[in-house]
Amino acid sequence: MLHFDRWKVALILLVCFAGLAYSAPNFIPKASLQGVPEWLPHQQINLGLDLRGGSYLLLAVDTASIVRDRQQSLVNDVRNALRSERIPYTGLGLQGEGVSVRITNPEDVEKAREAIEGLSTIVSGNAFSTLPERDLAIVTTERQITVALTEAEKIARTQSAVQQSIEIVRRRIDELGTTEPVIQQQGTDRILVQVPGLDDPQRLKELLGQTAKMNFRLVSNAMSGQQALASRTVPSGTEILYTADEPRAPVLVERRIMVGGDRLVDAQPGFDQRNGQPVVNFRFDSSGARQFGEVTRNNVGRPFAIVLDDKVISAPRINEPIMGGSGQISGSFTVQAANDLAILLRAGALPAPLNVLEERTVGPGLGADSIRAGEIAAVIGSVAVVVFMIASYGFFGLLANIALFLNVAMIFAALSILQATLTLPGIAGIVLTIGMAVDANVLIYERIREEIAAGKGPIPAIEAGYNRALSSILDANITTLISAAILFQMGSGPVRGFAVTLGIGIITSVFTAFTVNRLMVSVWLRRRRPKTLYL
Known part of the structure; x- marks a missing residue:
């Protein structure tokens, strides 16, 4: 569990370096990035309406005009259909919510109805329904024929x-x-x-x-x-x-x-x-x-x-x-x-x-205030987490904080590469991720403490701690990731912004808190080979 092949080490380091490289442009003024070659990371995160300002x-x-236009075209369709069959008529025009026409000769009524029925089609989207709905409703009263659009046709249009x-x-x-x-x-x-x-x-x-x-x-x-x-x-x-x-x-x-x-x-x-x-x-x-x-x-x-x-x-x-x-x-x-x-x-x-x-118009000043408030919240949350981890776990807490820093960098890198829009709720998702990111390390370290208390040596205790914590880490993060996916699919606007940063943060936090942290612990163990473990 603590052994890493060279290609795995190289891949982990490459991912970490890419995260740092692609997140770096976000901390450089936009004007300074104008001359950067296209093959170098240069994309910045897109700020949403609540952060950047905008309209x-x-x-x-106007659904009424859609129906009205269709009714007007229906008048022409009925006229052409009757003329093509050489059926005399009078009074063709809109009447109420339909098109009305009076057939001159009573013996032509059925022929006229058949000609008008030829204009009717199955409503788009219902062609394969067992009970297909048509777009026209035709009513005949003596020599008067009235043609109206069905509700299915109005909805479809x-x-x-x-x-x-x-x-x-x-x-x-x-x-x-x-x-x-x-x-x-x-x-x-x-x-x-x-x-x-x-x-x-x-x-x-x-x-x-x-x-x-x-x-x-x-x-x-x-x-x-x-x-x-x-x-x-x-x-x-x-x-x-x-x-x-x-x-x-x-x-x-x-x-x-x-x-x-x-x-x-x-x-x-x-x-x-x-x-x-x-x-x-x-x-x-x-x-x-x-x-x-x-x-x-x-x-x-x-x-x-x-x-x-x-x-x-x-x-x-x-x-x-x-x-x-x-x-x-x-x-x-x-x-x-x-x-x-x-x-x-x-x-x-x-x-x-x-x-x-x-x-509504959101001014850039309000967006700047929102960014400043988000930055303050992120800094306070980060400092609190860093202090807690070092106070609780000492050197291992420091390793967890390094993994946390890489996690935040990877979130910024992913948002930059995907050109996703960062909103104020998205900043809240990042702050929440900072708090959640160390949960995996807390689970691992507490498992290691239990193994040390049971009398195991440093290497067996650490290996058992990572092995036993993995299932709990995956269960907790997968359920949260499912919730983020549902929020993204069902939500809109700010809710989606929160779901995007939360989902990306969950994926990166599992990678950094478990894989990257385990690599750092493995390197430390090989170099220091401690006889006892203080955690």
Whole structure:
């Protein structure tokens, strides 16, 4: 038990050295690490929102708009289904929570119902259920057919929208260059967003609050927006939208979308070569480029409105066909506004608007106070443990303290390598680990005392102490590790931060308190060969 092969000694020393090396950058100013080669340890622990400061938002997905959009598309689907079967109808439109249509000829009612039933599908996620649920509920009353979304379809669309929103929010925030944002679902329709280091929650709200549904439409040449407002009559197939810039001006645009924003493949901020003003340069995919080229070729001389979330952000005149599949969005942009718009377009449109339910900003001063309080608690806890171990076990207590120091270094190294986020509860987990780390040594040393009291010599007593304490050490730490894993899986935010440091601390403490400590005791025994043992 006290014998170590050379390769085992080399491996233990290598792990200890790596722990010290990878934890060292955390005690060096970040500016001093800029010139460190990539192959050397240079990563520091990411500080969470409560330590570093930053912005916190709780967002709610507008589920009502998801259902409303699906109902609007259902109107078009029913229209196309009836037209394809050449079935006369009247009164097609939204009525209550469904789509209602009246069939003109009574003999066509059954045929119409079959055509509409063809639109129904099994709700996503239930395709392999023994009782699959469908997305549409169809009710026929004489010549009236009503089509409504089932509850299963509403739930499925909400879940899909939330997951899609989380990915788009993550892409938008990643474009800001922030480190380790926390983006996770809460409940059925809420999204928690924590962005450490970002102290401008207003910009974050503006970035996440825009749906960013972009499209390109022609400006109507029937009349101007002001004339349409004054006459209170809007020509068929057009609508009045307003410009995004202040003062807001009405623009009469055609309802037909000439090119959809989903055809964009890239958007980058830049500067107009003519006047040096910030602009956004965009590029379409092959299909979008073909549509864009055809529209600009057939409508030279007409204004072409670029619409974002039902606001006209620019309406340049088409001077010549644009066949390259790329263009430029100009307006009264600042550099930051152009950059934010490019981020929105690159990340894609949200499936539904996000409403801000709660917002908080944690200043870096509060984070510094939290770090200082955590450091004081760690120092007090460490000093108390060190004094207790030396007072209780003398030289063996000193060896336990050396193992404890290596344990803390390995925790910092693991957090740095994994780029895990350290939170205030995470510091509490480290402080707790410091107290728990010496438990294994206390168990071992008390076992050794029992063996010495039974009359055994130093080497047999030490070997028996390590052998008999091992099972108790493993039992205690494995159960705690299971608890940490459950906290990480079921918890969120600060709870996860605590679980991460606690779990890492348990693994490193078993290694240092048992393996490293045993190696140090073994080396001491071989060199000193004591006749009696005072413990």
